[in-house]
Amino acid sequence: MSASVAARPPATRWQRWRRQYTLAAVGGVLVMLWILIAVAAPLLAPYAPNAVELSTRLLPPSAGHWLGTDELGRDVFSRLLYGARISLVTGVVVVAVGAAIGTLIGGVAAYAGGLVEEALMRLTDLVLCFPPIILALAIGAALGIGTTNTIIAMLVVWWPKFARLARSLVLQQRSLEYVEAAVVAGFGPGRILLRHIIPNSIGPLIVLITLDIGNAIIIFAGLSFLGLGVVPPTAEWGSMIAAGRELVAQWWVAAFPGFAILSIVLGFNFLGDGIRDWLDPRSRRF
Amino acid sequence: MTQPDPVLEVRDLRTWFYTDHGVARAVDGVSFTVNAGESVGIVGESGCGKSVTALSIMRLLEEPARIAGGSIRFRGRDIVDMTPAEFRTLRGAELAMVFQDPMTSLNPVLRIGSQLNEAMTVHGPSAAVAARRGIALLGSMGITSPERAVTSYPHQFSGGMRQRVVLAMGMSNEPALLLADEPTTALDVTIQAQILDLLQALNRDFGTAIMLISHDLGVIATICTRVIVMYAGEIVEQGPTEAVLAHPRHPYTWALLNARPGLDQERGDRRLITVEGTPPDPIAHPPGCRFAPRCPFRQPVCDEHPTLQAVAPDRLARCWLAGENDAPFVRQPRPPRPAVEEIVTAAEPIMEVRGLVKHFRLRGGFLSKPSVVRAVDGIDLTIQRGEIMGVVGESGCGKSTLGRTLMRLYKPDRGSIKFAGQDIANASAAQIRPLRRRLQMVFQNPYASLNPRMTVESILAEPLRFHGLTAGAAATRARVDELLGLVGLGAAARDRYPHEFSGGQRQRISIARALAVEPDFIVADEPISALDVNIQAQIVNLMMDLRERFGLTYLFIAHDLAVVRHICDRVMVLHLGQVAEIAPADDLFTTPLHPYTRYLISAQPALHGPGAGSGRLKLTGEPASAIDPPSGCRFHTRCPIAQPVCAREAPPMRMLRPKHEVACHFAERLG
Incomplete structure (x- = not known):
């Protein structure tokens, strides 16, 4: 970009903001919308999510059932609203707990160095050796069906990526002078790691967390699709798709939960990209 | 004309x-x-x-x-x-x-030659002409064996050599x-x-x-x-x-x-x-x-x-007062101050270092054997209470490592460090913790030495609370204000974050943090080299004031010899992890005995105007590496007065003048 004598006026603050953050705003709105839906599901849902009514099974979308009914006559729209609760909660819990465990392991590894680092990082590599879905599936199958068990199974495969990222972030910070100043002040390693280093490494972690919630939602829905995850008849998007997988003519049974997953994952991804841009001053034009 | x-x-x-x-x-x-x-x-x-x-x-x-x-x-x-x-x-x-x-x-993934040639070929000459001219240019920039240089990558060159390459590109x-x-x-x-x-x-x-x-x-x-x-x-x-x-x-x-x-x-x-x-x-x-x-x-x-x-x-x-006469500006007379020399009263050593060694092991690559950086390689040093000890030398000479080892940020490999009579070289982290209060450090980079996510108040209050130096929140607050006042910042600075301050102000905060725990001994690692000259002077003055008020002892690491001469009592010249010369500041600069010291002094740019620098002692060549230091005297590869003996025997430390020690076989020739 070369300079020219002030011909066209420089872009205003708002123009630059719009150029960079429109998608992030769309993502934020989608995520907010789904959170509101999850919270207000009992108020919004026209029917109880698990009310079986065999006389009205497999009805196409209509004024009475906006998104139709499934093979047991349950209202797809109502189940979709309630399903948002499970998806959001599992997504957030898996990522939050996974990030916490991973950050601690990676942080301790980087700060301690030596044998501790070697042991922790090889453990991380060990978990990363397995295809995550297959490993989670195996652990989930061993633990039994249920939301909690599936979350535990996912956590086992979830923390390593955070451990790796946290390790590299802590290594970066550890050599900075403010950390040496904390050592010189006499602070112990726990305080230095938790109070000084990790708060300064949090930016990229937040980005990964936001981008990852969508990912966790997909994996959880995938596990539910395969029969793990929620106990029937709980309304959950993955199991709703599973129920509709053979019903080609009744496309609405599987398609609407699919769109729901698509929109929530897209929302988290747009939001995560936006946060990354905002935290990275080099890509920040606004 | x-x-x-x-x-x-x-x-x-x-x-x-x-x-x-x-x-x-x-x-x-x-x-x-x-x-x-x-x-x-x-x-x-x-x-x-x-x-x-x-x-x-x-x-x-x-x-x-x-x-x-x-x-x-x-x-x-x-x-x-x-x-x-x-x-x-x-x-x-x-x-x-x-x-x-x-x-x-320089682009790290392109060979020097292709970057240099590209700079020429985009403006006309054919590749063959450019390649020939590139080699000639690198030669005229003082790069030895330019034929080999063109096939090298930038990372194989030191900073000085890279700047020569950049100049060659500019001149191409x-x-x-x-x-x-x-x-x-x-x-x-x-x-x-x-x-x-x-x-x-x-x-x-x-x-x-x-x-x-x-x-x-x-x-x-x-x-x-x-x-x-x-x-x-x-x-x-x-x-x-x-x-x-x-x-x-x-x-x-x-x-x-x-x-x-x-x-x-x-x-x-x-x-x-x-x-x-x-x-x-x-x-x-x-x-x-x-x-x-x-x-x-x-x-x-x-x-x-x-x-x-x-x-x-x-x-x-552009000044109303520039006037016609030649010297419109005169130094204002300043109020007389007590002579600072009086502070060094009792000859009581606060820091005694014997045979200090700190090596860093670099991880070897695949099939290559790990190498050892001999950052500090046998240093003896005694610092008296109240003294300002200067440490100078090129980068890589071990000055920062020495400072950090004295602070026990690094654990020494060998040797002893006695601080106020206590051996801290082999003390565990828990044993050192009570001493941390008395040993503090001011860092080089004011942009990295303050935690960006803490307010100035929490930066200063954390060590106070941690060491239990103040009783209660009100006392802590009062002490924080007092510290800010000491370093010339108002209490308004308290609730702000480091990024809201300029480099010089941040260095003041850094100094306040070191002072918070009432230390005796402060290692200042290039505290002014990242600052503008006027801010440098302000920080130097502040450090001198604080020394007088609190009887501090400084180890002042710097590469600006003029500042070192100006403020230090004694100066130590380090070369590749070893002491080349150590002497009272004035003595060192008026009668340097080691050829390396002479070289450093003559390399310092002075305000003489062009041409006057032609009497400069010119040394060619790059500093040797601390990974594989030369045998004997480590300076012999660059030394203008080196003799065969210098490559064989490491010169012993000799006291040739009062308090003036030098490690050179032929120091008498320079004296």
Whole structure:
């Protein structure tokens, strides 16, 4: 970009903001919308999510059932609203707990160095050796069906990526002078790691967390699709798709939960990209 | 005299940044001329518009910066109105630029040769011609075996060598004008001397006009015949270097000159002359003289904006008081202070170091064996209570490692460190913790040494609470205010974050943090080298004041020998992890006994004006590496008086003068 004598006026603050953050705003709105839906599901849902009514099974979308009914006559729209609760909660819990465990392991590894680092990082590599879905599936199958068990199974495969990222972030910070100043002040390693280093490494972690919630939602829905995850008849998007997988003519049974997953994952991804841009001053034009 | 032939004519240049907070007038009506074959220096504090001027000339401005007015004529053609395509034929060919950081200005994945050739082939010559000329150029830049250099990658070269390559690229098309923006700031003083010699030779032998931008008047004085002083986006003084340095006509130039201690200057009061404050915010320049708010010679007339006027033949100054006489500015007499030497009373060692060794093991690559950096390799040192011990040497000589090992940030491999009678070399972290209060450190980089996510209050209060130094929140708060007052910051600083402060202010916070725990001994690792010269003087003065008030002992690590001579009682010269010479400061600088010390002293740029530096001790070659140090005396590979014995036997430390020890077989020859 070369300079020219002030011909066209420089872009205003708002123009630059719009150029960079429109998608992030769309993502934020989608995520907010789904959170509101999850919270207000009992108020919004026209029917109880698990009310079986065999006389009205497999009805196409209509004024009475906006998104139709499934093979047991349950209202797809109502189940979709309630399903948002499970998806959001599992997504957030898996990522939050996974990030916490991973950050601690990676942080301790980087700060301690030596044998501790070697042991922790090889453990991380060990978990990363397995295809995550297959490993989670195996652990989930061993633990039994249920939301909690599936979350535990996912956590086992979830923390390593955070451990790796946290390790590299802590290594970066550890050599900075403010950390040496904390050592010189006499602070112990726990305080230095938790109070000084990790708060300064949090930016990229937040980005990964936001981008990852969508990912966790997909994996959880995938596990539910395969029969793990929620106990029937709980309304959950993955199991709703599973129920509709053979019903080609009744496309609405599987398609609407699919769109729901698509929109929530897209929302988290747009939001995560936006946060990354905002935290990275080099890509920040606004 | 022939009519001067201008290469570059800048007329009333205005480069403005259209920010969200208003228009920042970074360059605000600058006019100057660079004649063919001339060397012109631009000097000023950071934020004065020097670099923006250069970027405007190279048309490298990025949004929101715009050239808002004025003209830049290069060889008679206006380059502001050229299309980008037209300008590209000039840039890199007739008009070249060298940047500050040689570590990032070469492409790391391309061989030196192909980068150099590309710079030429885009402007015409065939690849074969370019390749031949590239090798010749590297040779003339002082690179040994240029045939091998062209097949190397940048990472195989040191910073000084890379800057030579960058210069070769700049010179490859024989430009009429070379812009050099702080080309030696990132380099060691010894390498700086070599690069400055090279720039001078390019100017002399190729007739290339040079526009050198630097914050260091010494650097400018070494090679420039004319100097332009910039302040707050304007030129405040302009004239022949020698005349300007001898008799500055603008108080800002005067302040820049006096903030810098001379290397050859006998030491009186250790405080330096400073002007308080920082350059004004470019969004809201003061309506009158822009320097007036900081000017010690301010008069009522200064409320009116002065114009740049001729004050003598060839000399311009923007000051109402520049007048006709040669020395309008005189040092104000300062109140007498107690002689600082009296502080060193009892000869009681506070720090005793014996045979200190700290090696770093580098992880070997695949199939290659791990190597060892001998950062500190057998150092003996005794520091008396109340003393200021200076440590100097090139980068990689182990000065920072020494400081950090004394702080026990690193655990020494061998040797003993006795602090106030206690051995801390082998103490565990828990045993050291109570001593941390008495051992503190001030760091080099004010931008990295404060936790960016903590307010100033929590930065200062955390160690107070941790060590239980204050009882209760009110006492902590009062102590934080007191500390801020001690370092010259108001209580308003308390709730702000580090990024809201300038480098000098951050260094004050850093000093306040060190003082919070009431230490006895402070290691200051290059505390001023990241700061502007005037801010350097302020920090030095602050450190001297605090030393008097609290009887502190400093280990002062620096590469600026002039400052070291000015403030230190004794100075230790380190070379590749070993002590080369240790002596009282004045003695060391008046009668250096080690050839390395001589070399360091002569490499320091001085305010003599161009040509005077020709008596400089010239050493060729790069510093040896601490990974595989030379046998015997580690300096023998670069030493002008080396004998065969130097390669075989390491010289012992000998005391040749009172308190003056040196490790050289032939020190008597220099004495």
